[in-house]
Amino acid sequence: MSTVVDRLRASDRAYATLLEEIQSGALAAGTVLAEVEQAARLGVSRTPMREALRRLAADGLVVQQSPRVTVVAGLDADDIRSLFEIRRALEETSARLAAQRGDAQVFGALADEFSRVDLAEVEGRDAYYALIARLDAGLDAAVANDYLSSALRTVRTHLVRVRRMARDKPDRLAASAREHLLIARALASRDADLAAHATHIHLHNALESILQSLREGTP
Known part of the structure; x- marks a missing residue:
């Protein structure tokens, strides 16, 4: 044994x-x-x-x-588009359900942290990505759907590779922080439509930025 x-x-x-x-x-x-x-x-x-x-x-x-x-495995533009197709379906659904089922105080506290992120130094950027992981965990806990959470875990495994492409783009990183703030505030106010829409906008902007990086040859 x-x-x-x-x-x-x-x-x-x-x-x-x-x-x-x-x-x-x-x-x-x-x-x-x-x-x-x-x-x-x-x-x-x-x-x-x-x-x-x-x-x-x-x-x-x-x-x-x-x-x-x-x-x-490689990760080209077609792979990333496919990843974001499933990511959009899962995360928008998750945001909508979490706004309806979640603890508003939990998401309010996360929104407060997103409003105070400091992306100027490496430590601050690392803390920002850790904060995103905590938001993801809060969404999973609020939705309380093992099937949805399992599917999202698979997607997030690949997203860690994709997110590296934003680390050297300060403008996109700052915009991403604002988008996450809006998502967290929508969840805290239990506005399911806004939470889903804010998630949709965030994912659209993230995908466009990543594809632009690939076109420009950014590693």
């Missing part, structure tokens, strides 16, 4: 490390993840490494090009 548990723990560690490296860009699209080399690098055996790669493949973050070759 302990051997199985240890293997699972090693698999979890390998998965978490590779996930963070892919999402952060440390492992770029197209990077080959050789099972033996990655297992040695992360200090795990080949079996948990194989399990970790299988989980990443299920997430859509790596692609098995052959039985022996796994690479980090």
